C-alpha cells in the first residue's frame with residue numbers, strides 16, 4: 001500500500017496552549033480512518049493543520065509523491081443550514097469545488113458540468129441538480145456539500161462530524177456514500193463522536209488527546225480506553 005501523507009512530530013500551539021504534541025502518523029492510499037477524542041482534544045486542529053489552514057509550530061507534514069497532484073477534499077463541521085435562504089442552485093454549489101483551481105475568468109465548462117453531474121450521481125443527488133440549496137433537507141444539503149468536496153476527485157477526503165446534525169436514516173445514507181467513495185479509491189479521514197458507528201465503518205481508529213493515544217486497526221481498538 002502506498003503512503004499518501006506522513007506527519008512527523010507535529011506540534012501546534014495556540015499562544016501558550018499546546019494543542020497538538022509530537023503527533024506522528026502515516027495515511028496510506030485507501031485508508032479509512034476514524035479520528036476520535038473528547039471535546040477539546042485537538043481533532044479539528046489536527047484536521048486544519050493537515051489541510052494547511054493553520055500553521056504548525058514545529059514538525060512536518062509531507063505529501064508523498066507528486067505534491068501538485070495531491071488533492072484533499074474537505075467537508076467542514078456541519079452548520080445548521082436548515083434555514084439557508086441563499087438562492088444558489090445545487091449544481092452551482094458543487095461547481096464551487098472546481099473553481100478554486102481555475103485562473104480568472106473562472107467559468108464552468110461543459111467538461112466541468114459533466115464532472116458535477118457524475119459527482120452528484122455518485123452521492124445519489126442527481127435529481128437535486130437544479131434545486132435551490134435552501135429548499136433541501138439537512139441530509140440532502142449534506143450530500144450536496146459532500147459532492148462539492150468530491151468533485152475534484154481528491155486523494156483524501158476529510159470530514160469533520162459530517163452526520164452530527166442528521167437523523168439516523170440520513171446519517172446511515174451519508175456513511176454509505178463515504179464507504180462507496182472509499183471503495184472507489186479515496187482515502188477517508190472522518191472525525192466523529194459516534195465511536196460505535198465509526199468502528200463499524202472505519203478500518204482504522206486514531207484516538208487523540210493532544211497526543212496520539214491509539215492509531216491502529218478498528219477491530220483492535222478497545223472502546224473502554226475512550
Ligand SMILES: Nc1ncnc2c1ncn2[C@@H]1O[C@H](COP(=O)(O)OP(=O)(O)OP(=O)(O)O)[C@@H](O)[C@H]1O
Pocket residue numbers: 014019037038039040041042043044045046
Ligand atoms: N483558534 C483558536 N485559538 C485558541 N485556542 C483554540 C482555537 N481553536 C481551538 N482552540 C483550543 O484548542 C483546543 C482543541 O480544540 P479543537 O477544536 O481542535 O478540539 P476538538 O477535539 O476538535 O473539539 P470538539 O470535539 O469540541 O470539536 C481547545 O482547548 C480549544 O479551546
